[in-house]
Every structure is written in C-alpha cells, then in structure tokens.
C-alpha cells in the first residue's frame with residue numbers, strides 16, 4: 001500500500017478518535033506486562049511474577065493478531081503494511097526533515113510494530129519451552145526435555161533482547177514524530193484522539209471490548225496470585241510444587257538428627273560414596289552406622305543422587321560440577337555457590353539462618369528437596385543486621 005488518503009499534511013483543526021479502546025487497553029497492558037517480565041527475569045524468587053507477565057503478554061498478543069484483521073481502520077494490519085518503497089521514501093524524507101505526518105502508523109513505525117508483535121510471539125513460545133523443559137511447569141511440562149529447555153532459555157533471552165532493541169526504536173520514533181509534528185502520540189494512545197484530522201470520521205470506540213479485556217486481565221491476576229492473599233505467617237504460600245521425590249523414613253531419621261536432611265539429588269554419586277566411606281570422620285563426628293543401615297542409606301543416596309536427574313537442581317548440580325571434583329558439602333558445589341553468590345552476607349549471619357547448610361531458613365520446600373523457584377523467601381532480618 002503506497003499512498004494513503006490519510007497521509008497528507010493537514011491543516012484543519014478538527015479531532016477524531018483514531019485508536020479504539022481495545023487497541024489502547026492492549027497497548028498499555030502490553031507495556032505493563034513487558035515491564036513486569038523485564039523486572040523479574042533475573043531473580044529466581046520472582047519467576048512466578050515473570051511467568052504471569054509472560055502469560056498476559058502472550059494473551060494480549062493473540063488478541064492483537066485477531067484485532068489486526070477484524071479491528072477498526074487504524075488498528076488493522078493492512079493499513080500499516082507499507083511496501084519497501086514507502087519505507088525508503090519515508091526514511092529519506094525523515095532525514096531531510098520533511099517527513100509527512102501520518103494519522104495512523106507511519107511506514108517505519110508500522111514495520112517496527114510488526115517486528116515487535118512477531119518477536120513477542122517467539123519470545124513467548126521460547127519462554128513456554130524453557131518453563132516446561134527446564135522448570136517442569138506450565139502447559140508444556142512433560143513434553144519438553146531438560147536439554148531443549150536449556151537451549152530454549154538461550155533463544156528466549158536473545159529474542160527478548162532483540163525485541164527490547166526494536167522497542168527502543170519504536171519509543172525513539174514516537175518521541176521524534178511527536179516533536180516533528182507537534183503531535184503528542186503518547187497522549188493519543190491514552191485518549192485515542194488526534195487533532196487536525198481534517199474532518200476524518202472517528203473510528204468506533206468499542207469501549208465494552210476494551211473494558212472486557214482490562215477486566216479479564218485484572219481478574220486473572222487476582223486468581224493467579226490468590227495464594228499470596230490468603231497465606232499466613234506459618235503457612236507461607238508456595239506457588240510451585242516440584243515433582244515428588246523418593247523419600248525414606250530411615251534417611252530422615254539417621255541423616256536428619258544432627259542437621260537438616262539433605263536430599264540425595266543435591267550431590268553427585270561420587271560425593272555420597274566419599275561421605276559414606278568417611279562416616280567415622282563426618283565433619284568431626286562419628287556416624288557409626290551399623291552395616292544394614294549403612295547399606296540401605298548408601299543405596300538410597302546412590303539411587304537418587306544428582307545423576308538421577310529427578311529435578312532441575314539435580315540436572316544443574318551435575319552440569320555445573322567439574323567431573324573430577326568430589327564436593328563433600330552441598331554448599332561446596334559449583335551450582336550452589338553460583339546460585340547463592342549474590343545474597344547479602346547479613347542473611348547468612350542472621351539468627352534465622354546462621355549456617356549455609358540451613359536450607360529451610362530460606363527455601364519453603366527444602367524438606368521435599370525440590371527447591372523450586374519462587375518457593376524461597378529470604379527471612380525478615382532487622383535493618384541493623386542488614387548493614
């Protein structure tokens with residue numbers, strides 16, 4: 001589509017609604033979910049929020065693809081699917097400061113939008129694959145291997161950064177165009193209205209649909225986060241339940257009497273063998289296990305060691321560890337150290353934690369051995385302790 005009857009420089013001071021309500025609601029909720037996803041991506045504790053941002057983002061994109069086909073004039077894809085000549089001409093005009101004002105999207109802005117929508121969709125798909133494969137959650141759980149999950153995570157990140165770059169171009173474009181044409185495009189996306197539209201008729205508002213989308217997102221949020229609203233101090237909410245790991249009463253009794261019973265998934269086989277062989281000099285204690293107990297406990301630890309790959313930590317303990325090293329402490333493994341390196345020293349010294357091996361102080365599901373993201377809470381320590 002080369003020429004467009006709305007593209008001329010227009011003088012009349014009339015105004016018209018250009019962006020219908022669903023398009024505006026879509027736009028600002030998309031921005032919000034995008035920001036939530038970016039703010040929460042780097043910290044496991046916030047995975048639950050990250051995923052919520054992702055679901056909302058995904059849902060909104062799907063709506064937008066439909067609305068691009070059946071929505072009102074300026075929201076439809078064909079009104080801003082410009083050919084390359086128009087893009088080129090617009091770029092030249094822009095560089096010489098003579099870019100024509102467009103009521104809807106201009107040729108470059110239009111393509112930035114297609115690119116963002118498309119990248120956004122790919123980001124979501126890669127995110128779902130990561131979530132299913134690496135974390136074992138979401139609609140794709142059980143359908144994707146851990147390995148594919150790991151690759152997807154890389155792709156998810158590359159796509160997300162690429163989309164962020166395109167988003168930066170989009171925002172820059174909005175600022176430049178707003179300045180050149182003294183046309184506040186941001187405000188237009190809030191009210192839907194543009195001035196100086198030379199008698200163009202307003203599009204239909206579709207206010208009910210806009211309200212419906214906003215309500216649907218709000219209600220899904222309340223349902224999604226309801227666990228946090230109803231938790232109590234001694235029954236904190238755990239958003240994710242990991243796979244049920246093999247358990248043993250004997251293990252809990254024998255290995256849980258002096259300290260927290262570390263689930264076998266936390267160390268590789270070779271470590272457990274070494275720990276059992278050294279039972280008479282167990283960190284200064286003598287475990288003095290009788291033969292039957294020794295055999296049964298050793299078998300339980302070997303069977304369910306990291307090599308069992310029963311959950312994400314098992315996979316990662318193995319992946320991070322140099323095959324030649326035999327860590328005798330969970331807290332000595334490369335993976336554990338990697339995951340805990342950024343935690344403020346004050347937490348380790350606090351009276352709630354005291355020792356690094358006190359996993360239950362921060363991980364609500366430590367006893368189960370699942371160590372799910374978002375099932376960890378740093379204890380409340382006093383501000384004095386924080387210093």
Ligand code: HEC
Nearest residue numbers: 254255257258259262283285297328329330331332355357
């Ligand atoms: C008699 C008390 C006692 C019993 C019983 C005991 N341990 Fe320990 N264990 C210790 C002590 C003491 C430490 C060192 C704690 C420290 O320095 O942080 C330790 C540390 C450990 C660690 C390293 C924790 C870390 O910092 O990562 C592992 C793993 C471990 N024990 C496994 C076992 C297993 C498996 C059993 C059961 C067969 C067991 N323990 C039974 C006393 C005991």
Ligand code: HEC
Nearest residue numbers: 043044045313330339347356357358359361362371372373
């Ligand atoms: C002071 C609080 C604290 C203690 C104590 C603690 N952790 Fe953590 N742990 C965290 C935090 C916070 C994270 C998330 C780090 C991040 O965002 O990458 C984490 C992450 C992890 C993860 C990664 C979870 C995942 O799915 O990616 C594992 C596994 C883990 N911890 C195991 C342990 C074990 C085992 C112990 C006891 C030996 C322990 N932690 C003790 C705070 C703690």
